[in-house]
Amino acid sequence: MRDRSIPEATVGRLPVYLRALVEMAEHGTSTTSSEGLAEAAGVNSAKVRKDLSYLGSYGTRGVGYDVAYLIHQVRRELGLTQDWPVLIAGAGNLGRALVNYKGFGERGFRIVAMVDVEDGKVGERIGPVEIQDLSLLDEIVRSTEVAIGVICTPAAAAQEVADRMVAAGIRSILNFAPAVITVPEQVSVRKVDLSLELQILAYYEQRKAALEAVKDGLATLDLAGATAP
Amino acid sequence: MRDRSIPEATVGRLPVYLRALVEMAEHGTSTTSSEGLAEAAGVNSAKVRKDLSYLGSYGTRGVGYDVAYLIHQVRRELGLTQDWPVLIAGAGNLGRALVNYKGFGERGFRIVAMVDVEDGKVGERIGPVEIQDLSLLDEIVRSTEVAIGVICTPAAAAQEVADRMVAAGIRSILNFAPAVITVPEQVSVRKVDLSLELQILAYYEQRKAALEAVKDGLATLDLAGATAP
DNA sequence: CAGTGTGAACCTTTTCACAGCA
DNA sequence: TGCTGTGAAAAGGTTCACACTG
Incomplete structure (x- = not known):
């Protein structure tokens, strides 16, 4: 436990x-075991212990972990002891939903600005933030010290918006647009692709259906019907 | 290439x-190489070739892949040659945004129903679907043959909704609620946690900031400030 | 001869199993 | 005694590199 970098997983x-x-x-539990935390997190206890061991030795053998202390350590490690100003690009349905999403504020992510290109939207106020023109992005980033940019634009606009964000100095981007964006390597990008998740589910769903058909004797074993020569 | 099950990754x-x-x-390209596809998908070409090899040998050595044919094969493998009826539980900001999200319909996911518990919402019409009472879930699933359920409720309601979905026969769930849900093992669950992604970005952002501080000689090398005894 | 398909090497992640400590 | 912390083994995923073929 002396390497400061924690595995991605x-x-x-x-x-x-x-x-x-x-x-x-919140429920008043002050101590937990790796087993208890594992259950609450939906993983197994060995993983919990190994994961936490990367942060340090914060548990007590024979007892478990002090909940409050562990919260503090995890927060510190994740960088959540400070607030992170966030900018959202794209004021469509998703962008609007995100601005109103309580979960962000609760975890220290403050949405400080929203930009779009449509004249009809610019000037509109959504909750506490006013939609500004995309061309002001650079200035906004500088004046509000935005650290994280969220892309909620249509796919076609995603790369241009990403480029602007990078040019303005943003180094962390969360991309909701269904498009691959390319950025310099020092910039972190994470993507959330809503229909991608459904497609993955479709794969397993189809597989289950096919498997059942076989069990029921309704089909032979060539599962997906692939027929290589 | 004779095992029908494809690696999760x-x-x-x-x-x-x-x-x-x-x-x-759509741009009129009829043939592509693993290199070309890799670039468009944001991965490397070895990965593309290995991934595609799990589907079969659909490329031509010295030439590449026929785009139309490969689209067909990938669609078939993912189970996208059919439509998938989807039900959304929770008509908050996110649920509403999803109903209006074009990307679903384009890929064969039809949102056929939406349920919520709030009296004020039930009966309201969002785009083409009317919000119905959660208690009707079972009936809706049977009559519309919903295969995939999407949870957009607050965290506190997620498990109960998941239980109802499972009881109604749904075997694939996409969970947007920031909560771990437990289901029988034959049910697939995928989760999308919006603030989780931001927290991961915060970790790397903090790391970058710390690294720069060291480079600029503003700090010593104890990166995150951890101080184990 | 360009570019696929794939064994083999490598790296990451998960799981096991148990020594060691409160 | 009970539970953590962690080496070591196993599994899973990625990359390399090249034989093979249209």
Whole structure:
């Protein structure tokens, strides 16, 4: 435990642990075991122990973990002891939903600005933020010290918006547009693709249906019907 | 290439390839190489070739892949040659945004129903669907043959809604609620957690900031400030 | 001869299993 | 005694590199 860099897979689970821990704290639980946390987070206990061991030795053998202390450590590690100003590009349905999403504010992500290109939208106020013109992005980023940009534009506009964000100095981008965006390597990008998730579900759903057909004797074993020569 | 089951990691990338291929087809490109597809999908070419090899040998050595044919094969493999009726539970901002999201319909996901518990919402019409009472879920699933359920409720309601979905026979769930839901193992669940993604970005953003501070000589090398005894 | 398909090497992640400590 | 922390083994995923073929 002396390498400061935590495996990606672990970083991806820390927010899940954090949520589970916060919930425990709210219910008055002050101590938990790797087993208990595992259950609450939907993983197994070995994973929890290994993941937490990357942060340090914050547990007590024979007892477990102090919930409040662990919350603090996970928060610190994730960089959630500070607020992060966020800018949203694209004021469509999704962009609007995100502005109103309570979960962001609760976790220290403050949406400080929203930009769009449509004249009809610019000037409109959504909750506490006013939609501004995309051309002001650079200036907004500088004056509000935005660290994270969220892209909620149509796919066709995503790359241009990303380029502008990068030019303005943003180094972390969350991309909801169904498009691959290319950025310099020092910029982090994460993508959330709504229909991609449905497509993955469709794959497994189809597979289950096919499997049942076989069990019921309604079909032979050539599952998806592929027929290579 | 004789095992019908495709690695999870590959299944997760097939929709990305599909989108890239469809875009190519729309631009009139009829053939592509693993290199070309890799660039469009934001991965490397070895991965593309290996992934596609799980579907079969659909390329031509020295030439590449026929775009139209490959689209067909990927669609078939993902189960997108049929339509999938989808039900959304929770008519908040996100649920409403999803109903109006064009990307679903384009890919064969038809939102056939929407349910909520709030009296004020039930009866309201959002686009083509009317919000119905949650208690009707069972009946709706049977009559419309919904295969995929999407949870857009607050975290506190997620498990109950998931239970109802499972009881009604749904075997694929996409969960947007920031909560871990537990289901029988034959049910597939995928989750999309909006603030989780931001938290992951915050981690890397913080890391970059810390790294720069060190480079600029503003701090010593103890990156995140952890101080184990 | 360009570009696929694929074994083999490599790296990451998960799981096991148990020594070690409160 | 009970539960953490962690090496070691196993599984899964990625990349390399090249034989093979249209």
